[in-house]
């Protein structure tokens with residue numbers, strides 16, 4: 001079981017609001033967690049080059065970071081990326097293409113866990129989307145309560161474009177934000193929205209020019225709850241999200257995923273897609 005290292009020092013994020021305050025760090029190579037001592041808000045930053053694709057190790061560390069945020073009783077959590085142009089490229093295709101079956105099982109179970117912890121968290125959450133957010137990257141952002149994005153990027157659930165089917169809990173997560181018809185269209189098309197279009201339809205709440213502004217806007221959102229009793233807020237949020245959370249039958253979902261991924265036509269499609277990414 002991974003245990004985050006916790007030390008106390010000054011934030012290296014010079015120029016951002018966070019830099020003014022001493023921060024507690026709980027960091028690993030893949031996920032950095034910084035808690036601002038003044039606001040009590042944790043910034044969880046994904047840091048897996050080149051594109052924050054979600055492999056088993058990154059998912060495990062995200063899961064541990066979420067546990068740490070919960071345990072530390074942080075005022076809220078902002079999810080961000082250390083990369084300049086990518087928030088997260090979604091699931092790491094190498095986990096699904098010609099997979100090791102035991103690892104594939106672990107991989108999917110850990111993704112379920114991350115979603116259950118993030119979407120179902122009692123603490124306030126916001127995503128500072130400072131880069132592209134396709135598929136699993138979009139899922140992480142949508143699992144938060146508020147989204148702030150930089151211009152000229154893309155976000156969406158593009159699974160059908162890859163010949164795969166987004167699980168129903170990906171759909172429920174989008175349905176928590178957008179009208180059902182919009183979700184059906186977006187998913188059947190495998191639509192990637194520009195930042196501007198995502199903002200127009202409500203998938204993204206605000207557009208800002210820099211990562212620092214995104215972090216500041218996310219902080220402002222979380223601070224809206226400063227005077228709302230923590231427990232009442234948490235139970236209200238969880239009650240809104242309960243139906244989606246309870247709909248996930250983890251075992252059945254795992255069996256379905258394993259079955260689908262191992263279909264020869266899905267393997268072929270993933271292989272071709274991966275090649276096309278490499279050729280680019």
Ligand SMILES: CCCC/C=C\CC(=O)SCCNC(=O)CCNC(=O)[C@H](O)C(C)(C)COP(=O)(O)OP(=O)(O)OC[C@H]1O[C@@H](n2cnc3c(N)ncnc32)[C@H](O)[C@@H]1OP(=O)(O)O
Pocket residue numbers: 050051053085086088089090091092093094132134135136137158159162164165166167257260261274277278279280
């Ligand atoms: C039943 C199954 C259910 C599954 C549910 C969810 C599915 C998913 O999440 S599938 C993943 C879907 N993701 C995508 O389609 C995104 C693919 N990536 C991109 O579009 C671009 O990489 C991106 C816009 C994110 C960034 O563009 P660039 O900055 O131009 O980077 P490159 O495209 O040059 O990529 C750099 C490097 O990373 C590799 N890469 C990219 N994405 C992935 C990925 N998802 N998994 C694994 N590897 C990925 C890419 O091949 C490049 O590798 P090298 O050529 O070796 O440098």
